[in-house]
Amino acid sequence: MASPYLFENYRRMPIRFTHGRGVRLYDEEGHEYLDFLAGLATSSLGHAHPRLVEAIHEQASRYLHVSNLYEIPKQEEAAEALVKASRRTTKGPVRGLDRVFFCNSGAEANEAVIKLVRRWAFDRHQGDGAPRHEIVVFENGFHGRTLGALAATPTPAYQRGFAPLPAGFVAVPFNDLAALEAAISDRTCAVLVEPIQGEGGVVVGDEDYLRGVQRLCGEHDLLFLLDEVQTGVGRTGEMFAFQGLGLEPDAITLAKGLGGGVPVGAVLAQNDLAQHLVPGTHGTTFGGNPLACSAALTVLSVIESEGLLERVRESGTRLQRGLQSLGEMSGRVLEVRGRGLMWAACLDGSAANLVTACLESRTGSVGLLANAVRPDTVRFLPPLIVSVAEVDEALARLEQELSRLAPGEATPVAAR
Numbered sequence: 001m002a003s004p005y006l007f008e009n010y011r012r013m014p015i016r017f018t019h020g021r022g023v024r025l026y027d028e029e030g031h032e033y034l035d036f037l038a039g040l041a042t043s044s045l046g047h048a049h050p051r052l053v054e055a056i057h058e059q060a061s062r063y064l065h066v067s068n069l070y071e072i073p074k075q076e077e078a079a080e081a082l083v084k085a086s087r088r089t090t091k092g093p094v095r096g097l098d099r100v101f102f103c104n105s106g107a108e109a110n111e112a113v114i115k116l117v118r119r120w121a122f123d124r125h126q127g128d129g130a131p132r133h134e135i136v137v138f139e140n141g142f143h144g145r146t147l148g149a150l151a152a153t154p155t156p157a158y159q160r161g162f163a164p165l166p167a168g169f170v171a172v173p174f175n176d177l178a179a180l181e182a183a184i185s186d187r188t189c190a191v192l193v194e195p196i197q198g199e200g201g202v203v204v205g206d207e208d209y210l211r212g213v214q215r216l217c218g219e220h221d222l223l224f225l226l227d228e229v230q231t232g233v234g235r236t237g238e239m240f241a242f243q244g245l246g247l248e249p250d251a252i253t254l255a256k257g258l259g260g261g262v263p264v265g266a267v268l269a270q271n272d273l274a275q276h277l278v279p280g281t282h283g284t285t286f287g288g289n290p291l292a293c294s295a296a297l298t299v300l301s302v303i304e305s306e307g308l309l310e311r312v313r314e315s316g317t318r319l320q321r322g323l324q325s326l327g328e329m330s331g332r333v334l335e336v337r338g339r340g341l342m343w344a345a346c347l348d349g350s351a352a353n354l355v356t357a358c359l360e361s362r363t364g365s366v367g368l369l370a371n372a373v374r375p376d377t378v379r380f381l382p383p384l385i386v387s388v389a390e391v392d393e394a395l396a397r398l399e400q401e402l403s404r405l406a407p408g409e410a411t412p413v414a415a416r
């Protein structure tokens with residue numbers, strides 16, 4: 001039963017988990033679930049990964065917090081690991097990024113990058129008499145719920161009732177280079193884009209398009225910013241999506257999978273950009289806290305030592321093909337979109353009905369956690385550790401439920 005003591009700002013499923021192991025979660029009634037949502041792309045190592053448990057325990061037994069008034073060795077180590085990971089891909093070295101600012105969430109990382117580019121533009125152009133502070137963002141994009149991040153998220157359903165939002169954001173359609181070019185003016189200082197629009201329904205940015213965005217940024221002296229809060233930290237089969245796309249962003253934002261479930265966000269930026277946040281310009285009490293950085297360091301180290309990028313590609317291909325053949329067999333899946341372990345299946349009816357059906361316990365099969373990211377679209381974001389066998393198990397459950405739900409029964413759910 002919902003708590004009378006909590007705000008009612010979430011639509012929660014009536015399930016209470018007691019514990020998890022790997023890709024599986026267990027509830028109070030003893031039901032078992034395959035977690036193909038990973039706490040919204042966050043539990044990157046699954047549940048109760050022994051190395052993450054040990055790292056958190058070890059740090060907690062020393063000290064949890066000291067503040068950024070002091071040097072924090074774990075923060076330095078995590079920053080070094082992130083920078084080094086940004087410069088190395090499965091195909092060889094790339095330019096990557098130089099410096100890290102730690103915070104606590106995706107919205108906060110985007111707030112920080114917005115302040116960073118405004119300060120860059122201010123320092124660079126204040127003498128020109130023409131302020132350049134506008135950031136171009138994209139329709140259907142999502143950058144978080146704080147006021148700045150919300151201003152960069154031009155979806156009326158998210159923004160309604162929260163005016164006035166900070167000014168200085170111009171929205172254009174995604175995957176449309178001409179529209180972006182037309183929106184660039186002498187007030188523009190940056191472009192902020194998700195390589196794959198996750199909350200928007202896993203809408204993949206065309207590779208040529210994203211390279212075109214980067215080219216336009218170069219031509220117009222704009223900063224090229226990637227929101228990798230959902231695509232980063234292994235999710236697409238490279239450590240960061242920009243690496244697989246051959247891009248060279250000026251800054252990226254991260255959160256979600258970075259801490260494996262411990263709240264941590266980050267901005268990674270080139271040296272000449274990072275230097276604009278001088279002491280006193282930005283900060284956070286908790287950001288880069290030793291506990292969060294121990295978790296981030298462990299996640300990065302486990303991705304490497306357990307060969308998880310390879311696993312993401314292998315299990316991801318299995319999930320993609322499985323969803324596609326489910327579509328061919330049932331005729332109920334109209335489109336499959338995604339990359340790595342970030343997939344959406346567009347249905348001929350209500351995604352919420354399928355998600356709810358998959359949760360229910362059935363004899364001989366485990367529950368399956370996924371989410372309805374749009375009224376007709378189910379999203380799958382399993383932990384990076386998911387095996388091909390677990391993908392097959394999830395696909396079998398999906399097939400079972402798709403065959404139970406008659407096409408006519410699927411009434412569209414209201415948009416979020």
Ligand code: PLP
Nearest residue numbers: 105106107142143144198229230
């Ligand atoms: N950016 C992207 C691409 C996201 O997907 C999200 C969350 O879904 C955010 C930012 C906001 O992150 P958080 O919820 O940690 O503030």
